[in-house]
Amino acid sequence: DTEVTQTPKHLVMGMTNKKSLKCEQHMGHRAMYWYKQKAKKPPELMFVYSYEKLSINESVPSRFSPECPNSSLLNLHLHALQPEDSALYLCASSPTLITDTQYFGPGTRLTVL
Amino acid sequence: GNSVTQMEGPVTLSEEAFLTINCTYTATGYPSLFWYVQYPGEGLQLLLKATKADDKGSNKGFEATYRKETTSFHLEKGSVQVSDSAVYFCALRDVTSGTYKYIFGTGTRLKVLA
Numbered sequence: 001d002t003e004v005t006q007t008p009k010h011l012v013m014g015m016t017n018k019k020s021l022k023c024e025q026h027m028g029h030r031a032m033y034w035y036k037q038k039a040k041k042p043p044e045l046m047f048v049y050s051y052e053k054l055s056i057n058e059s060v061p062s063r064f065s066p067e068c069p070n071s072s073l074l075n076l077h078l079h080a081l082q083p084e085d086s087a088l089y090l091c092a093s094s095p096t097l098i099t100d101t102q103y104f105g106p107g108t109r110l111t112v113l
Numbered sequence: 114g115n116s117v118t119q120m121e122g123p124v125t126l127s128e129e130a131f132l133t134i135n136c137t138y139t140a141t142g143y144p145s146l147f148w149y150v151q152y153p154g155e156g157l158q159l160l161l162k163a164t165k166a167d168d169k170g171s172n173k174g175f176e177a178t179y180r181k182e183t184t185s186f187h188l189e190k191g192s193v194q195v196s197d198s199a200v201y202f203c204a205l206r207d208v209t210s211g212t213y214k215y216i217f218g219t220g221t222r223l224k225v226l227a
Contacts (some may be wrong), residue, residue: 004156014204042202042217043157098208100145100164102215104156106125 004105006091012111015081021108023074023091031097032074033056034066035090037107043090049074050097079113118219119203123132126193126225128176134221136177136203144184144207146170146214151200160188160201193225211213 001047004025013019021039023032031050035043049068063085065077088109092102120135138146145164149157161170166181175190186203203218 003221006156040220042220043215044196045214048213092157100206100208101147101159101162104149104158106156 004091004103006089006105006108008108009106010109010111012113013078013081014113015083016078017081018079020078021076021089021091021110023076023105024072025103025105026072027095027103029093029095029103030071031091031094031099032068033092033094033102034074034076035092035104037090040072040088047076047104050112055097064077073088076081078110083109083112086112115144115205115207115216117203117216117218118165119201119221121219121221122200123222123224126223128195128227131189131191131202132188132197132223132226134201134203134223136186136188136218137182138184138186138203138205138216140205140207142207144205146177147204147206148175148177148186148188149202149217151202151203151220153199157202158205193223195225195227198225201227 007022029055034046046060047066050069067075088107089103090107094102115141147162148160150160161172161178163170169178177188200220202220204215
């Protein structure tokens with residue numbers, strides 16, 4: 001299994017909702033990443049986990065809350081989002097934090113109303 | 114700081130035309146360089162990479178050579194197909210400078226016409 005899966009593919013939520021994005025990989029990778037990508041822009045790094053511990057938080061607002069319950073799974077919990085948070089949310093993984101290549105999932109298209 | 118500059122798009126070519134997408138970089142250490150491709154509605158896929166000067170990355174007919182003297186990593190393909198239509202991102206990652214982030218260029222949209 002050489003892929004990163006993300007669910008759901010699309011998500012529409014109101015500003016008062018709580019929702020979660022899920023990312024899974026079974027490649028034995030120990031580093032996992034969340035990126036945010038706005039239309040016609042490159043991905044922007046949000047969070048990095050290494051061996052299930054949060055290593056990097058790129059000054060992301062607290063309405064985004066990451067969680068890494070085990071080495072295969074990465075969640076992003078969403079609460080009280082704003083319309084400007086609408087974007088494609090990409091998950092990626094790599095064998096370790098210092099390994100060059102990251103493998104990306106297909107993304108979750110999030111719309112905040 | 115580290116940065117990546119890509120040519121502005123969109124680039125529109127006819128099928129079987131030669132493709133070049135320019136990419137130059139600025140880095141304080143010894144970065145690895147990447148080209149990622151994003152097809153419509155999808156995530157990023159690694160197209161090719163090079164980890165040191167003079168390395169050539171290649172995949173699916175695409176090539177790029179790590180040129181330290183010109184700080185460039187231009188993407189080329191001899192004959193493009195309609196299926197190559199996508200957004201191409203040049204990126205660097207410089208672990209030696211203590212950061213693990215990818216630095217992405219702004220992306221170049223390629224449209225290939227039949």
